[in-house]
Amino acid sequence: MKIAVLVKEVPDTWGDRAIDPVTKRVDRGGDMVIDEINEKAVEAALLVKEAHSGSDVTVVTMGPKSALDAIRKSLAMGADRGIHIIDDGLRGSDAVQTSAALAAALKGRDFDLVIAGNESTDGRTAAVPAMLAERLGVAQLTFLRTLAVSGDTVTGERVTPDGHVDVRATLPALVSVTEQIAEARYPNFRGILSAKKKPVEVLAIADLALAAGDTGGDNAWSVVADVTARPARTGGTIITDDGTGGTQLAEFLASAKLI
Amino acid sequence: MSHVLVLVEVANGALDSSTPELLAAAAVLGDPAAVLVTEPGEADAFVVELGELGAAVVFTASLAGVDSMLVTPQVAALHAAVTASGDVRAVIVGNSPDGREAGARLAIRIDGAYQGDVVGIEADNASGGVAVTQQAFGGSYTVTAGTGRGIPVISLRPHSIDGRAPAAAGIVTEIDIAGDTTACAEISATHEQKQASERPSLQGADIVVSGGRGLGSKEKFVLVEQLADSLGAAVGASRAAVDAGYCDHNLQVGQTGVTVSPNLYIALGISGAIQHRAGMQSAKTIIAINKDPDSPIFEVADFGVVGDLFTVVPQLIDAVNARRG
Ligand SMILES: Cc1cc2nc3c(=O)[nH]c(=O)nc-3n(C[C@H](O)[C@H](O)[C@H](O)COP(=O)(O)OP(=O)(O)OC[C@H]3O[C@@H](n4cnc5c(N)ncnc54)[C@H](O)[C@@H]3O)c2cc1C
Ligand SMILES: Nc1ncnc2c1ncn2[C@@H]1O[C@H](COP(=O)(O)O)[C@@H](O)[C@H]1O
Numbered sequence: 001m002k003i004a005v006l007v008k009e010v011p012d013t014w015g016d017r018a019i020d021p022v023t024k025r026v027d028r029g030g031d032m033v034i035d036e037i038n039e040k041a042v043e044a045a046l047l048v049k050e051a052h053s054g055s056d057v058t059v060v061t062m063g064p065k066s067a068l069d070a071i072r073k074s075l076a077m078g079a080d081r082g083i084h085i086i087d088d089g090l091r092g093s094d095a096v097q098t099s100a101a102l103a104a105a106l107k108g109r110d111f112d113l114v115i116a117g118n119e120s121t122d123g124r125t126a127a128v129p130a131m132l133a134e135r136l137g138v139a140q141l142t143f144l145r146t147l148a149v150s151g152d153t154v155t156g157e158r159v160t161p162d163g164h165v166d167v168r169a170t171l172p173a174l175v176s177v178t179e180q181i182a183e184a185r186y187p188n189f190r191g192i193l194s195a196k197k198k199p200v201e202v203l204a205i206a207d208l209a210l211a212a213g214d215t216g217g218d219n220a221w222s223v224v225a226d227v228t229a230r231p232a233r234t235g236g237t238i239i240t241d242d243g244t245g246g247t248q249l250a251e252f253l254a255s256a257k258l259i
Numbered sequence: 260m261s262h263v264l265v266l267v268e269v270a271n272g273a274l275d276s277s278t279p280e281l282l283a284a285a286a287v288l289g290d291p292a293a294v295l296v297t298e299p300g301e302a303d304a305f306v307v308e309l310g311e312l313g314a315a316v317v318f319t320a321s322l323a324g325v326d327s328m329l330v331t332p333q334v335a336a337l338h339a340a341v342t343a344s345g346d347v348r349a350v351i352v353g354n355s356p357d358g359r360e361a362g363a364r365l366a367i368r369i370d371g372a373y374q375g376d377v378v379g380i381e382a383d384n385a386s387g388g389v390a391v392t393q394q395a396f397g398g399s400y401t402v403t404a405g406t407g408r409g410i411p412v413i414s415l416r417p418h419s420i421d422g423r424a425p426a427a428a429g430i431v432t433e434i435d436i437a438g439d440t441t442a443c444a445e446i447s448a449t450h451e452q453k454q455a456s457e458r459p460s461l462q463g464a465d466i467v468v469s470g471g472r473g474l475g476s477k478e479k480f481v482l483v484e485q486l487a488d489s490l491g492a493a494v495g496a497s498r499a500a501v502d503a504g505y506c507d508h509n510l511q512v513g514q515t516g517v518t519v520s521p522n523l524y525i526a527l528g529i530s531g532a533i534q535h536r537a538g539m540q541s542a543k544t545i546i547a548i549n550k551d552p553d554s555p556i557f558e559v560a561d562f563g564v565v566g567d568l569f570t571v572v573p574q575l576i577d578a579v580n581a582r583r584g
Contacts, residue, residue, distance in 0.1 A: 008566075012532060013514055013533060013534050013537070014534075016394075017396045017399070019395060019400050019402070020398075024402075028555065036515075037407075037455070037515070038294075045380075053534045071488065073295060078302075082305065083413065089504045090521075094372070095363070095375075096366060096367065096372065096373060099367065116275045116332055118356075119515070121463075121514055121515065122396075124375070125373070125375040125376070126356070126359055126360075126363075126375065127359065127360075127362075127363035127375055128363075129360075130330070130359075130360035130361075130363040130364050131363050131364065131366070131367050131373075132362075133364070133442075134334070134364040134367040134368060135370055137441070137442055138442050139442040139443055139444045140329065140330065140360070140444060141444045142356065142360060145357045150459070155447075158329070158356070158357070158446075159356070159508075159509070160356065160357075161356075161509065162353050162452055162509075163449070163450045163451040163452045164423065164450050165444055165446045165448065165449045165450065166447045166448040167329055167444045167445065167448070168445050168447055168448075169442070169443070169444040169445065169446065171308050175443075175445070179515050180508060197352040204573050219407070219408075220407050220408075221366070221371065221372035221406065221407050221409055222373065222374055222405075222406065222407060222411075223404060223405050223406065224402055224403070224404045225311055225390065225404055225405050225406040226399055226403045227395075227401070228400065228401050228403070229399065229400055229404050230398060230399055230400065230541070233540060233545075233558070233559045235557065235559070236545075236560055236561035236562050236563065237556055237562050237563070238552070238557050238560065238562075238563040238564075238565060239560070239562075239563070239564055239565070240552070240564075240565040240566065241564055241565060241566025241567070241570070241571055244576035245548075245562075245564040245566045245570075245574065246571045246572065246574025246576075246577070246578055247574060247575075247578050248564070248571070248577050249546065249548075249564055249571070249578075250575055250578030250579055250582065251578075252546075252562045253523075253546075254582060256544060258466075258523050259273070259490065259546060259579055259582060259583075
């Protein structure tokens with residue numbers, strides 16, 4: 001089985017994340033890491049690979065030079081090869097444009113299964129997977145918390161606002177996973193060493209045959225007009241419970257007309 | 260006036276609770292036009308109600324088997340409605356996975372723009388366009404965005420728009436999606452959680468009481484529910500509480516869970532990790548009870564009690580009930 005996993009480099013959620021007031025884009029100057037949900041997507045791919053001998057896992061990312069680290073980390077976990085889409089002309093892409101570039105890179109490679117995260121921690125649009133299914137013309141099984149492949153059928157549980165639904169489709173298909181899917185394995189020493197030797201194909205706009213007038217922030221479908229930072233919260237009253245903490249809290253709530 | 264399409268979601272024989280607000284949002288921009296996808300013969304039941312909620316037009320698409328098809332019939336119906344209308348200013352969908360994904364796919368199909376998790380919509384009458392407001396990084400930033408190209412497809416976060424659309428004619432136009440051959444996943448079974456109580460839903464609740472790892476067990480997590488019920492609040496949780504199995508995962512508040520901005524947020528036994536704060540820091544008033552005075556949750560709390568939640572919370576519940584009389 002040929003599997004592609006889509007991984008994205010994002011600002012570390014443990015750090016102070018910012019939007020650059022001038023470019024109005026995510027500030028990529030701080031610590032960048034592979035999004036946790038994408039480590040889980042790689043894990044899901046490796047579990048499918050281990051259950052189906054002869055499988056091959058390709059990690060695909062679109063992002064600047066530093067995004068190569070996200071590919072290497074995935075290769076160290078056990079993925080077999082990488083595709084790095086990198087081009088200055090792609091800067092500031094919106095979800096429509098990102099999905100176009102990813103679709104162009106995936107098309108014609110006969111992947112049976114494409115696995116993404118359900119939602120990135122920086123963009124949080126949760127749109128790229130559905131857009132990709134649309135562009136690739138394959139069935140989408142998204143927001144899955146479980147995933148199984150048997151023969152040419154893929155099944156899983158899709159999380160819904162009030163429970164879940166069982167979904168199934170015939171391969172080829174696009175899957176997105178939620179954070180309940182699996183804990184990601186840690187790369188071992190051998191994995192880290194071998195990751196350096198695994199092939200990574202580099203693709204630019206010209207290789208993807210994207211029209212120059214359609215790429216990058218200047219040509220985006222969605223345009224950010226204005227960004228304002230919310231003033232930081234200031235701390236309030238902190239008391240130490242002396243046996244009347246609950247009562248004092250109730251008094252605070254009452255004086256603020258909250259109860 | 261131009262049409263503003265609204266994808267209507269139906270479950271268990273009723274319109275989804277998002278419907279009135281989606282139609283109200285559409286009325287801000289133009290003539291609301293509902294798009295309804297049902298099994299054959301089931302559309303009629305909803306048409307009158309959609310008119311009362313503001314739909315000038317109801318585009319109905321019916322097809323045997325749609326209830327077991329994932330997302331693609333809705334995309335086909337929206338596409339057909341865009342064509343049938345001929346003059347669409349924007350398309351609005353709900354924030355559920357189904358709504359968002361139908362919207363995202365539609366944007367590609369009609370070469371439109373996609374703007375997700377929107378909390379405000381305005382007509383930009385100078386340009387004839389639409390300006391939306393979104394939040395980034397858990398409400399740390401407010402972003403306004405416009406459309407560079409194409410029709411905007413917008414997913415709306417619940418409780419973003421005040422007011423309701425005036426009632427309208429609800430004139431039915433049937434659209435045909437039988438010819439749609441898009442590859443599609445099949446829904447083979449639906450599992451709904453038993454609604455444990457009459458509690459309000461997390462996303463729109465006025466008050467949210469959340470519990471963290473400090474609750475210690477699923478059994479003791481009941482204390483969170485007891486406080487919530489005494490306040491008429493929704494129940495939330497940290498990821499650590501969800502991972503430990505104290506409660507269901509769709510109660511998770513934070514970076515990778517639900518974003519809430521209630522009037523009052525009460526955090527019990529939650530340390531206040533940055534990813535948790537990303538989902539609740541825009542609450543109007545924040546209360547924290549935690550036995551560790553150095554917990555970061557106290558940095559964002561308007562009122563905090565350093566103490567054992569198992570003594571403070573029962574006392575609080577008694578005090579609340581006493582005030583209620
Ligand atoms: C990519 C990513 C996404 C994430 N998304 C989310 C998310 O959406 N939501 C989320 O919540 N987390 C999220 N996290 C996890 C987050 O980093 C924290 O691990 C989590 O929020 C901790 O939950 P907690 O505060 O319940 O547990 P802990 O950090 O273990 O805190 C428990 C607290 O309970 C207190 N306590 C213990 N006993 C008592 C008692 N008897 N009385 C009073 N206080 C007591 C302790 O002092 C402690 O402060 C995410 C992490 C990552 C990396
Ligand atoms: N630039 C990118 N490169 C590779 N994959 C991406 C990129 N952007 C989004 N994705 C994939 O789409 C998922 C959902 O992202 P989003 O739609 O941005 O919330 C991510 O978890 C990735 O799997």
